[in-house]
Amino acid sequence: MNQRLANTSLAQSTRSDSIFEKLRDAVLNGQFAPGERLQEVRLTEQLGASRTPVRAALQKLASDGLLDYVPNHGYRMREFSVAEIVYAFEVRAVLEGLAARLAAERGLSAEHQTALEQSLCDGDRLLAAGVLVQQDRVLYSAINAAFHETIHAAAGSRMLRDMVRLCRQVPISSPRIIVEFEHRDVRRRHDDHQRVFEAIVGREPWRAEMLMRDHVIYLKSAMIRSLPLRGLTRTLEASAG
Amino acid sequence: MNQRLANTSLAQSTRSDSIFEKLRDAVLNGQFAPGERLQEVRLTEQLGASRTPVRAALQKLASDGLLDYVPNHGYRMREFSVAEIVYAFEVRAVLEGLAARLAAERGLSAEHQTALEQSLCDGDRLLAAGVLVQQDRVLYSAINAAFHETIHAAAGSRMLRDMVRLCRQVPISSPRIIVEFEHRDVRRRHDDHQRVFEAIVGREPWRAEMLMRDHVIYLKSAMIRSLPLRGLTRTLEASAG
DNA sequence: ATACGCAAATTTGTATACATTATGGTTTGA
DNA sequence: TCAAACCATAATGTATACAAATTTGCGTAT
Structure with a gap:
């Protein structure tokens, strides 16, 4: 939930963070249909980073309740009724x-x-x-x-x-x-x-x-x-x- | 927050999950002092897995509000006043x-x-x-x-x-x-x-x-x-x- | 003695190769 | 024709090597 400490410190941003923000914006702007799969390699190509930070970002989005996650099945856009x-x-x-x-x-x-x-x-x-x-x-x-x-x-x-x-x-x-x-x-x-x-x-x-x-x-x-x-x-x- | 879909499906467990549960139990049982760093390599040795699943588990724990995270500084046990x-x-x-x-x-x-x-x-x-x-x-x-x-x-x-x-x-x-x-x-x-x-x-x-x-x-x-x-x-x- | 700065060591971030699991289509059998 | 098993493909999970950042400690200068 909290993710980053609202810390005073400098704590320069990492690639995971920028990928997370890009992905979140895309999710919130409705660029993924409900139930649509968010596959790591596809996002990797679109976002220009390796799977590692993409996975981290997806995990955060799931923690925020925006994506569904099933182990070994990956992430899907969540439906909001x-x-x-x-x-x-x-x-x-x-x-x-x-x-x-x-x-x-x-x-x-x-x-x-x-x-x-x-x-x-x-x-x-x-x-x-x-x-x-x-x-x-x-x-x-x-x-x-x-x-x-x-x-x-x-x-x-x-x-x-x-x-x-x-x-x-x-x-x-x-x-x-x-x-x-x-x-x-x-x-x-x-x-x-x-x-x-x-x-x-x-x-x-x-x-x-x-x-x-x-x-x-x-x-x-x-x-x-x-x-x-x-x-x-x-x-x-x-x-x- | 939600993390896993309360899905009907089988979705067999992964190493990240078991590491997560072990770490959460350790955290909740007070095995880490408030403010104590949870370094990836140390946990890697203790838990017998590579850094990847350990990192995933740490991220989930931070999302659940149990750990603090600062980019490039890692995870620390959170203080609960x-x-x-x-x-x-x-x-x-x-x-x-x-x-x-x-x-x-x-x-x-x-x-x-x-x-x-x-x-x-x-x-x-x-x-x-x-x-x-x-x-x-x-x-x-x-x-x-x-x-x-x-x-x-x-x-x-x-x-x-x-x-x-x-x-x-x-x-x-x-x-x-x-x-x-x-x-x-x-x-x-x-x-x-x-x-x-x-x-x-x-x-x-x-x-x-x-x-x-x-x-x-x-x-x-x-x-x-x-x-x-x-x-x-x-x-x-x-x-x- | 203290403060500053640089460099080594440690730690985290990222990329990537490999392992494991799911998926989809085809084949084979009833 | 249908269903079940199988194999090929593709996805996710994991390990590990490498890059970048931070931390630590030493040395130097003031």
Whole structure:
């Protein structure tokens, strides 16, 4: 799960890592059909490396739940049913709810509080204009990711952080447009963030948990609403929220 | 996370697998000090295999969160603070609570209901005698594991099942005696199971979630109570519950 | 004495050859 | 015609040699 230590050290990257990232992007962008075999030699040719780092990357992807593995049979692209995608949101809801509760129980460090306030401030600025352009999407994604990740960090549990990460990289049935991006939708999510922040700062663990759970469940329903129209596969990593 | 498909197929085991299990047992039994390096060549000599399967096993252990990995620096035994162990129970509580809720929402299949009833029945029989001998511990462990795992299966989410598995193999600071095993403690846990079962069968999702969460939190406090006395490191896999 | 830098030794990363297992098509028998 | 066994092919599993990086220790200079 954790794979690399979030270490301070330099730890220069290896070939396995870059192959892993390339393969993960390919998987999340739907370049492999569900059930399709990922054969080592083929990938070796496509990616320009020997079998060793390719095998390592495949193993990591299987550990992340993106591929199925059977000994002596190799790796296959995993199928993600709609139900499993919905369940991923349910799992994420209870995990992020727990993170918010723990953050409220422990209290925020000065750095974490500043980071959260910054995220909220950035969101305010983005929404102030009254309209959102396509370009704002990636910007809000970053703001949103910063907000959530700060809370995960403030919760102080590595296991929790890693598990949320796993939830967030489940491929969802949807191409470019993950969730609605109308002004009122982003407004709603931003308000959710505001309330969660208030509950954490106010040291109200139960309220923080409940609000964060409800926030993620709202994202789930937004995802479901945007489902029937689209078909491809993409990740929601740093997109929904 | 998932690693192997819970496949029906035969899929005969490989050397990587047996090395992995040996290493995991060693790790969970505290044969490596926190922070200790696990060097490939040393393990190669001890385990009687080449570096390739040893590396694969180490990578899996890191994915399971038991080892730390830094590229070009290798693997180290991870440190588990008391806080992290406690958090693992908190994570497990919300996850198993979710599993119980989903099971209640979906309803139990005939097989799952029968399996749960069997577990409860077995527990009744074990408690009927009025006293528990040391030998009953492993028996109750099996009964308990069956009960919980059936609910995970009934929840129908592979991600959820895999994450609970990760929670349950966190090493906890405690050797043989994981949690209290007095008659009244087992009685309490058995009653919890009974109530969770009733809530699921009665299709009361919220109640099932709440009861299961509270059940696991009770296990957490039992673990904490039994902490100061002991020092070694062992897994709670299939032990607490 | 301490700090710096270089070089040897150790360790991890990668490529590749070989072993083992699965797969697919063909043949052979009923 | 069908089915089962068999062989050829191709895939995965393992061992090992080599490359690159890190670590260690020594030597030197300040």
